[in-house]
Amino acid sequence: MQLDAKIPEGPIEKKWDSHRFHLKLVNPANKRKYTVLVVGTGLAGGSAAATLAELGYNVKSFCIQDSPRRAHSIAAQGGINAAKNYQNDGDSIYRLFYDTVKGGDYRAREANVYRLAQISVNIIDQCVAQGVPFAREYGGALANRSFGGAQVSRTFYARGQTGQQLLLGAYQALERQVQAGKVKMYPRTEMLDLVLIDGKARGIVTRNLVTGKMETHVGDAVVLATGGYGNTFFLSTNAKGSNATAIWRAHKRGALFANPCFTQIHPTCIPVSGDYQSKLTLMSESLRNDGRIWVPKKKGDTRSPDKIPDGERDYYLERRYPSFGNLVPRDVASRAAKAACDEGRGVGPSGLGVYLDFGDAIKRLGQRAIAERYGNLFDMYERITGDDPYKVPMRIYPAIHYTMGGLWVDYNLMSTIPGMYVLGEANFSDHGANRLGASALMQGLADGYFIIPYTIGDYLATTKLAKVEADHAAVKDAEKGVKARLDKLLAAKGSRTVDSFHRELGKLMWESCGMARNKKGLEENLSAIPALKEQFWKDVRVGGAGEEFNNELEKAGRVADYFELAELMCRDALHREESCGGHFREEHQTPDGEARRDDENFAYAAAWEWKGEGEKPELHKEPLQFNEVHLTQRSYK
Amino acid sequence: MRLTLNVWRQKGKDDAGGFVKYDVPDVSEHMSFLEMLDVLNQRLILKGEAPVAFDHDCREGICGMCGFMINGQAHGPLRGTTVCQLHMRHYKDGDELWLEPWRAAAFPVVRDLAVDRSAFDKIVAAGGYVSVSTGSAPDGNAIPVPKEIADRAMDAAACIGCGACVASCPNASASLFTGAKIAHLGFLPQGQPERERRALAMVAQMDLEQFGGCTLFGECQDACPKGISIDVIARMNRDYWLSALFSAPPSAGAAASG
Ligand SMILES: Cc1cc2nc3c(=O)[nH]c(=O)nc-3n(C[C@H](O)[C@H](O)[C@H](O)COP(=O)(O)OP(=O)(O)OC[C@H]3O[C@@H](n4cnc5c(N)ncnc54)[C@H](O)[C@@H]3O)c2cc1C
Ligand code: FES
Numbered sequence: 001m002q003l004d005a006k007i008p009e010g011p012i013e014k015k016w017d018s019h020r021f022h023l024k025l026v027n028p029a030n031k032r033k034y035t036v037l038v039v040g041t042g043l044a045g046g047s048a049a050a051t052l053a054e055l056g057y058n059v060k061s062f063c064i065q066d067s068p069r070r071a072h073s074i075a076a077q078g079g080i081n082a083a084k085n086y087q088n089d090g091d092s093i094y095r096l097f098y099d100t101v102k103g104g105d106y107r108a109r110e111a112n113v114y115r116l117a118q119i120s121v122n123i124i125d126q127c128v129a130q131g132v133p134f135a136r137e138y139g140g141a142l143a144n145r146s147f148g149g150a151q152v153s154r155t156f157y158a159r160g161q162t163g164q165q166l167l168l169g170a171y172q173a174l175e176r177q178v179q180a181g182k183v184k185m186y187p188r189t190e191m192l193d194l195v196l197i198d199g200k201a202r203g204i205v206t207r208n209l210v211t212g213k214m215e216t217h218v219g220d221a222v223v224l225a226t227g228g229y230g231n232t233f234f235l236s237t238n239a240k241g242s243n244a245t246a247i248w249r250a251h252k253r254g255a256l257f258a259n260p261c262f263t264q265i266h267p268t269c270i271p272v273s274g275d276y277q278s279k280l281t282l283m284s285e286s287l288r289n290d291g292r293i294w295v296p297k298k299k300g301d302t303r304s305p306d307k308i309p310d311g312e313r314d315y316y317l318e319r320r321y322p323s324f325g326n327l328v329p330r331d332v333a334s335r336a337a338k339a340a341c342d343e344g345r346g347v348g349p350s351g352l353g354v355y356l357d358f359g360d361a362i363k364r365l366g367q368r369a370i371a372e373r374y375g376n377l378f379d380m381y382e383r384i385t386g387d388d389p390y391k392v393p394m395r396i397y398p399a400i401h402y403t404m405g406g407l408w409v410d411y412n413l414m415s416t417i418p419g420m421y422v423l424g425e426a427n428f429s430d431h432g433a434n435r436l437g438a439s440a441l442m443q444g445l446a447d448g449y450f451i452i453p454y455t456i457g458d459y460l461a462t463t464k465l466a467k468v469e470a471d472h473a474a475v476k477d478a479e480k481g482v483k484a485r486l487d488k489l490l491a492a493k494g495s496r497t498v499d500s501f502h503r504e505l506g507k508l509m510w511e512s513c514g515m516a517r518n519k520k521g522l523e524e525n526l527s528a529i530p531a532l533k534e535q536f537w538k539d540v541r542v543g544g545a546g547e548e549f550n551n552e553l554e555k556a557g558r559v560a561d562y563f564e565l566a567e568l569m570c571r572d573a574l575h576r577e578e579s580c581g582g583h584f585r586e587e588h589q590t591p592d593g594e595a596r597r598d599d600e601n602f603a604y605a606a607a608w609e610w611k612g613e614g615e616k617p618e619l620h621k622e623p624l625q626f627n628e629v630h631l632t633q634r635s636y637k
Numbered sequence: 638m639r640l641t642l643n644v645w646r647q648k649g650k651d652d653a654g655g656f657v658k659y660d661v662p663d664v665s666e667h668m669s670f671l672e673m674l675d676v677l678n679q680r681l682i683l684k685g686e687a688p689v690a691f692d693h694d695c696r697e698g699i700c701g702m703c704g705f706m707i708n709g710q711a712h713g714p715l716r717g718t719t720v721c722q723l724h725m726r727h728y729k730d731g732d733e734l735w736l737e738p739w740r741a742a743a744f745p746v747v748r749d750l751a752v753d754r755s756a757f758d759k760i761v762a763a764g765g766y767v768s769v770s771t772g773s774a775p776d777g778n779a780i781p782v783p784k785e786i787a788d789r790a791m792d793a794a795a796c797i798g799c800g801a802c803v804a805s806c807p808n809a810s811a812s813l814f815t816g817a818k819i820a821h822l823g824f825l826p827q828g829q830p831e832r833e834r835r836a837l838a839m840v841a842q843m844d845l846e847q848f849g850g851c852t853l854f855g856e857c858q859d860a861c862p863k864g865i866s867i868d869v870i871a872r873m874n875r876d877y878w879l880s881a882l883f884s885a886p887p888s889a890g891a892a893a894s895g
Contacts, residue, residue, distance in 0.1 A: 047771075050771070051770075051771040054770040054771060065694055065700070065702060066692060066702065066747075066751075066753070066754060066755070067754065067755065067757065067758050067798065068758075069701070069758070069761075069798060070694055070695075070700040070701060070702050070798075072694070072695070072700075074695065074699055074700045074701075075695045075697055075699050075700065084777070086778060122772075122774075124777040125774040125775065125776055125777045126769075126771060126772075126774045127777075128774065128777040128780075128827070129767065129769045129773070129774035129775065129827055130766070130767050130769060130827070131766075131767045131790075131821065131822050131825050131827045131828050133787050133788075133790040133791040133794050133821065133825065134777075134787070135787065135791075136781075136782050136783070136784045136786075136787040136788075137784060138783070138784050139781065140781025140782050140783050140784070141778050141781060142777055142778055158791060158794075159791055159795075161699065161791075161795065164699055164795075164797075165791075165794060168794065171761070172761060172765055172766035172767075173766060173771075175758060175761045175762040175765065175766065176762070176766045176768060178758075178762045179762040179763065185758070187755065187758075210747055210748075239694040239695045239696070239700065240693060240694055240695075240696060241694045273665075273667040274665055274667055274668070276665065276668050276672045276673075276675065276676050277672070278669070278671065278672050278675055278696065279696050281696075281697055282697075380698075380722075383715075383718065383722055383724065384669075384722070384724065385667075386666075386667075386724070386726050449771045450771070453771070495683070497679050497682050497683065499675070499679060500679075541682060541683065543682050543685065543686075543687065543688070544687055548648075548649075549649075549690060549747060549748045549751075551688065551690060552682060552688065
């Protein structure tokens with residue numbers, strides 16, 4: 001298979017404009033003849049469904065929650081980037097583009113990232129017009145804050161609830177189209193397979209999560225905006241329902257999966273408290289502006305933090321990275337915490353934690369000032385842990401947070417399956433090997449509001465699509481496959497719960513495919529995971545029936561997919577003999593423990609093709625060309 | 638600690654339902670309330686019984702998916718806290734708890750503690766937006782918005798749509814939910830052109846969905862995990878009456894194409 005990214009010709013700043021000019025348009029009167037299936041109602045799917053409907057297409061929109069407003073995007077706290085340069089501090093489209101490519105450790109496609117930076121400014125305008133209550137200055141202008149990895153202030157925010165407010169904007173736009181009859185909404189509905197006809201994506205098989213009823217929806221194009229796959233690790237900051245099922249089933253139907261091993265770990269999360277733990281909670285990155293991170297110098301020091309004098313504390317980030325200190329990027333901060341704990345200097349009952357201490361900041365600025373900046377985060381921390389961070393340092397530990405990898409897409413956001421588009425965190429496109437803070441919300445909305453409405457039109461205008469009946473052989477086939485799989489899960493009637501398998505898989509992945517990876521660990525996983533998968537299919541206990549509300553059955557189907565995806569993640573991590581961004585191979589580091597990239601051999605996107613059950617997937621490479629950005633080794637010393 | 642749970646079990650909306658007693662002997666104070674239910678469910682599954690169904694997703698207090706009554710209180714005893722953020726350290730050994738779904742005609746039970754809140758979506762669809770299609774927006778700073786106004790809009794916009802207000806209202810009114818959206822958009826300059834039509838359409842839809850009327854009990858604001866104030870209801874009423882008095886009600890078609 002030859003991967004064609006379809007990057008337009010011309011200088012980088014003209015590519016998107018000239019591409020839009022060359023894209024074919026669908027005549028307004030014809031738009032209503034087309035049906036687009038949009039799976040997912042997060043920032044990416046919600047904005048896409050609303051905009052396509054505004055243009056006149058018929059849209060069917062699907063989500064697993066009881067309302068489109070509850071997609072996982074709602075949980076984003078910090079903010080959204082845009083190259084508005086309202087602060088007059090030297091920002092520009094070019095700088096946002098440059099920062100994003102560099103932040104991604106030079107593993108993203110330049111043309112896509114440039115377009116993202118261009119569109120970022122329109123996103124803010126659109127959201128303001130929808131009534132998103134962004135933070136404002138006293139004079140009435142939009143306020144900005146700075147965010148990790150950038151030297152300019154370009155992050156727009158709505159208190160600590162930016163994702164919520166942006167999503168409600170998209171949701172309201174979507175509901176307007178529901179009311180207008182242009183969108184038909186299917187909440188509590190899970191996509192379980194993709195239907196291909198004549199090699200093109202023409203439908204999806206779904207299960208109604210209340211009644212268990214299966215249904216097939218046919219359309220002229222399919223848009224997947226189903227989010228990331230961080231929950232492969234069981235414990236992550238993602239919502240419990242976030243899952244990889246839609247993209248994985250599409251992968252098995254022929255969509256290549258790119259850079260699966262590029263996962264992001266967030267350094268400041270609340271540590272695990274026990275084996276009943278169901279998810280991890282993120283504490284905003286902004287805390288590192290005033291909090292100092294430390295562990296005891298001595299191994300196994302169990303004194304309470306206030307009994308450890310300053311001279312016996314190791315402020316390891318300040319020591320190792322004097323110029324960036326506590327503000328080093330996410331991947332660097334996470335690995336340093338792991339290293340401290342691996343040395344036996346971690347704190348808290350499990351030994352897997354480090355202190356984030358506001359003592360000095362409170363002394364310097366007063367408790368009031370700290371409460372103004374971080375009050376709601378401190379409250380949340382206290383609610384969860386029972387400790388008061390004004391008095392006792394917070395304990396934090398890294399956790400899985402975001403997945404840069406995803407289904408491979410070309411410049412038009414189309415996957416390797418014609419007619420199937422992938423948006424938002426579900427695709428691999430813009431963040432390379434590491435995503436900068438406040439860039440996921442930007443990408444989701446860029447994809448949904450401003451890219452897909454153009455590119456899908458070109459496909460529909462230039463493609464001959466035969467009419468598909470609901471009883472087409474391919475439809476029946478897909479339905480049969482889905483049903484057989486559900487029956488098999490129900491029939492196992494084994495002795496272990498779905499969660500117990502998922503936790504075990506998560507542990508394997510966290511230990512060997514998490515913050516640091518090595519050949520031995522990855523190879524062990526490549527035999528342990530298939531073995532666990534086999535045991536799962538024999539010994540899982542789901543209970544209940546298929547034709548009813550059955551949360552265990554939903555989870556079982558997703559976990560079955562995670563086994564296969566986890567294997568691919570390990571395979572990808574094993575093949576990538578370099579360290580870059582979130583992917584740290586212990587074999588590839590500098591003498592002082594920093595990541596060592598190999599641009600000569602690995603400046604490509606690794607796109608994997610499913611070859612069938614038990615077969616080795618095939619690797620395809622999309623070489624990355626850097627004409628604008630100068631490749632350098634990142635240094636935060 | 639050891640707890641006794643009386644959990645409302647109901648197979649579907651047409652089933653009668655009733656309480657079932659469960660003994661949970663090994664609760665850690667560090668668990669969240671939902672993790673405690675997870676532990677119970679794991680045990681039920683292995684015993685071949687159906688796990689307790691409850692809605693949840695983010696478990697961070699922001700998606701609004703979780704929510705049920707604990708001893709008659711929406712989201713349990715802690716103010717400003719959704720049930721997913723409630724931790725077991727607020728309970729003690731030997732406590733007996735009663736868990737029930739939201740009770741409201743507009744929220745039929747889906748199963749056990751999960752209810753159908755799609756009536757909320759319909760209220761928003763009736764007019765809870767600014768009608769601005771993608772691409773037609775002016776520059777974000779073209780219209781200044783004073784900080785106080787933006788802050789007040791944000792206070793109202795913080796609603797997570799969980800339904801606790803409806804569940805704790807003796808009339809099962811959705812006024813806090815509806816008022817919050819009307820207030821959020823009504824504060825901002827962008828929301829002005831449709832302000833009156835919005836209030837009329839959303840209030841009319843609220844009535845259609847079989848929510849009760851508001852008699853200002855104020856239980857809703859005490860139960861709201863996001864601290865939305867009943868001032869939003871006053872704003873809703875004002876917008877509603879102003880538009881009802883001074884303009885003809887919009888036809889359904891006008892609201893839809895809005
Ligand atoms: C705690 C947290 C904080 C964050 N903070 C920030 C931040 O400050 N700034 C930033 O830029 N990014 C942030 N991120 C990242 C960002 O929130 C996400 O990457 C982004 O919101 C993903 O949006 P999405 O539209 O791609 O997918 P999602 O919002 O995850 O939506 C997925 C949708 O797909 C649906 N779905 C999934 N599977 C199926 C299926 N099989 N069938 C039917 N429907 C399905 C779901 O129901 C949902 O509607 C944060 C992430 C987390 C976890
Ligand atoms: S699960 Fe999201 S608010 Fe409780």
